[in-house]
Amino acid sequence: MTKEGTSLWRRKLHDIIYEADTPAGKLFDVVLLILILASIALVMLESVKSLDVKYHDIFEIGEWIITIFFTFEYFARIITIKKPTTYIFSFYGLIDFFSTIPQYLAFFFIGSNALLTVRALRLLRVFRILKITRYVGESNKLSKALKDSRAKISIFLFAVLILCIIAGTLMYMIEGEQSGFTSIPVSVYWCIVTLTTVGFGDIAPVTPLGQLIAAIIMILGYGIIAVPTGIVSAEYAKDMNTDKITIDGEDYVHMNTQACVNCNAKKHRDDADFCHKCGHTLNDTDD
Numbered sequence: 052m053t054k055e056g057t058s059l060w061r062r063k064l065h066d067i068i069y070e071a072d073t074p075a076g077k078l079f080d081v082v083l084l085i086l087i088l089a090s091i092a093l094v095m096l097e098s099v100k101s102l103d104v105k106y107h108d109i110f111e112i113g114e115w116i117i118t119i120f121f122t123f124e125y126f127a128r129i130i131t132i133k134k135p136t137t138y139i140f141s142f143y144g145l146i147d148f149f150s151t152i153p154q155y156l157a158f159f160f161i162g163s164n165a166l167l168t169v170r171a172l173r174l175l176r177v178f179r180i181l182k183i184t185r186y187v188g189e190s191n192k193l194s195k196a197l198k199d200s201r202a203k204i205s206i207f208l209f210a211v212l213i214l215c216i217i218a219g220t221l222m223y224m225i226e227g228e229q230s231g232f233t234s235i236p237v238s239v240y241w242c243i244v245t246l247t248t249v250g251f252g253d254i255a256p257v258t259p260l261g262q263l264i265a266a267i268i269m270i271l272g273y274g275i276i277a278v279p280t281g282i283v284s285a286e287y288a289k290d291m292n293t294d295k296i297t298i299d300g301e302d303y304v305h306m307n308t309q310a311c312v313n314c315n316a317k318k319h320r321d322d323a324d325f326c327h328k329c330g331h332t333l334n335d336t337d338d
Contacts, residue, residue: 062312065131068124069310083124090117118154125151133313133331141315200282207278215242218268226261230254246272 067075097103097110125147129135138144219239226232231254232241241254245268256262310316313331325332 061131064127065310065312068128068131069315086117086120090114093117114154118151121147121151131312132315134315137315196283200279200285203282204279207282211246211275214271215239215246218242218246218264221264222256222261225258225264226256230257230261232256242268245269246275248272248276 066073067079070076093110093114096106097114103110128138128144128147132138139148216235216239219242220235222241223232223235223238226238232238237254244251245265248269250269256265311326311329311331311333314326314329316326316328323333
């Protein structure tokens, strides 16, 4: 095959795998989603002993079919971009690898003593459900909102931790060992589970003052839960606004899924000819 023919073949395969604007790309995404869900269903059904004993061979064959498909998909994603490391070491690249490799690792573990290890490794197949996030457009905006708000959330969590330490120390001084608050770490543990409204009930204050403080902590818990939600929501709304463009006085949101064949960057304008990240021609078919 000529160099031009190879480049064209790689480009077409790249468009099918990495983009969803074409019928072939949409079909690929749908098939992949179905296989991911089927794989998760197989893992769940396989964990039911009565079903595994009866249908083990069917589960095994189905899993191998899905694994082989994902193996081809993994290598296809590598060979269709000019900088494979941008995919291999990306979040989705690592997820694709670790969700596929456990099935092959079974070949290297022989003997009854290793059966439990193999089973634990094969449970890593549940990572395939994370592959779904690649095909849910809003997940990228949510992950970006979480990333942009990590500094504010970190400061908030640090403040909550300080509050738990102070409240835990007070409860240790007020309640004492006779009420189950045997140490400050145990008291801080109680404060954390109370503040998060979990309240296991293994430790409970008995004095009126301790119960008052516990009631205040529980009420604070409802307000504290709302804070990180508001932070992420604000960042999410900000990201939604930055994705909008104005055409003839009306707002539109980019839905272009075109990916750069060189660096695999996305979110390009519909009228873009070059990648916004590396400057490579978006429609170039040359190596």
